[in-house]
Amino acid sequence: MISALVYREGEITQYETDALDAARDASGTTWVRATDEGDFAAVADAFGIHPLSLEDVRNDVRPKTEEYDEYTFVLVRTAMLRKGDQNFEEEVGTRPVGFCFGDDWVVTLTRRDIPAVNSVWGAVERKDPRILRFGPDFTASRVIDRIVDNYFELLDEVGDEIETIEEGIFESPDKDVLQDLNAVRRDLLSFRKTVWPTREAVSVLARGDPDYVRESTEKYYRDVYDHLVELVDLTETYRDLARGARDMYLNTLSQSTNEVMKTLTVVATIILPLTLVVGIYGMNFDPGASAYNMPELGWEFGYPATMVGMAAVTGILLVYFRREGWL
Template identity: 35%
Template sequence: MIKTSIQSSASEIKSAREDFFYEQPGSLPGTLSIEEDAPPPVIVLIDYNETHATRKQVSTPEECIPYLDSKSVSWVDVQGLGNEDILQRLGNVFKLHPLLLEDVVNVPQRPKVEDHENQLVIIARMVIPKEHKIGFYSEQVGFVLGKNYLLTVQEEPEHDCFETVRQRIRQNKGTLRKQQADYLLYTLLDSIIDGFFPVLEDYGEVIEDLEEEVVSKPTRKTLEKIYRVRRDLLTLRRAIWPQRDAINSLIRDGSTQISESVRIYLRDCYDHAVQVLDMVETYRELAAGLMDVYLSAVSNRMNEIMKLLTVISSIFIPLTFIAGVYGMNFNTERSPWNMPELNWYWGYPLCLMAMGAIAALLVVFFWRRGWFENYSTIADDTNNKNYGSKINLLWRRSRR
């Protein structure tokens, strides 16, 4: 039990060290830290208004300059952080302070909001569920909101949850193309928050399967699965907790870059973030409970084994005593007190019958005492069996 707690604490400490970026001691402020395996940046420009929308891939950041002062909304999406020169030029084009560029480029950063004179910088954490297996991709997304433009910087181009937003712009669905850049920011933030729900739904099913596995047949692999789920839920908690606070600061503190009408929509986004955090906390409690159930199941299984061995030993102790007494073979010719039963005609059958009778009496005695009942089996409660699935339905109903 103590070893299990120490292993869990060590896993959480290691996860905490890997969650956020920290600078090397003595490094210059604004130093960009580019990972060696980071993919090269791909810059996609989407410019739209109520009547038209264009999308193109640009090769240099300088090609975005004519769109920054236009009356239409320009969404510059940078996917990949593998070229420091392009990122530096991107900071010059958008007039980003070196410290802001550092926050946007260096990963992973803690989700936060920084309001500057003509720009609003937001660091968010996006999760995307993996296909065909349990788990998720975690990626940092940086937002730079200007007057008529929005710059987004993603870690890599393979996974994101913005495709539905791109389709709404392309097909002119809803009111997105009638709004300004701050509404686009809200839409992308809402997509990021909603991206947590499919991930949590998968983990709800995993926890439900683990409940049945822990009760029916727990193994060492079951313990490893519980550890993996607890660590993943801890990662989700570290992502959504500061993100909820960042959205709340947008609503509470206000910004000149966000209109009052969009701030109302951000309240709905904040409610979704609170729902995600509640689900994460609930699943973490269920995972912690699974650990207790696992330890109890293993302990009960060991108790059943010890009880079986105790019953067998208790039955054979008197039989061993009788066999030991009559195995001493004292000579009856020397004295009539030296085990006269050894010369009886029916001595051997009578001894076996006596041993069998003693064994039967002990079995009846143990049975009446309830020693043969299995107390380690947990009854299947159909009302609580699908508890994890019921939790997954709560967020669907709350969003209707």
């Protein structure tokens, strides 16, 4: 689980796991990659890495940059949407990547294979060994830049999800839409907890504060820092969009409720006068006791006239409500 590359005079030499001392002592620029916690101790002994650096990678602390006497330590995190992967504890899955680089060596510490690290490693091994020629600090900057580029892909996915949710709000504002929206908001909050401290860590490198970051490499870290600033702005923008989509959902739901209430009000208003008529003629007055006790009950056309009157009231109300735009 340990691999080593040494660049010297335009050529790359690969060392086996049991040749760490030879890789460390070889002339040129050395890159050691450890992808298992069990190998951290061997790498630390070979290159004098402080146990606190190993502990930070194991515990997955927030991204940061620290200066030691023999090397500079940088911790960043990869980020990807969880999508049902139970290995991730948060909405956005993160994995730590530790960098230790000195005068002529760089060590990457991960708990498993990381695509961004493997991508740059493959480029050095097969295509462009000159990456190591520019020094260990430059090599670390290329890996960090690749990790940050993947952040943009994550935000693109989140942006697509927000667009899909907005379309769903207009089509069918049901509970599933609200659940998806809440999931996106959690994704953005979780990603924000990664990108903000990463920006702070890279800003230290961009200023050239650590002793092992050369002036010629600062501009590359400044470029990565600019990308992180853009990512922070995009994250806040997407959070605003998600917040706006939530307000849109609530407004659409409220409007739908108002339409239902308006329909029920129209129905109740139409039934009210009919109920009044039925209630009046439901009173038990005896027409034979007095000439004033509902004399129309003895009228030959009393029942048809009542029904026609009730139908006329219903028709008048329907015409009125249609003119007012309630129907």
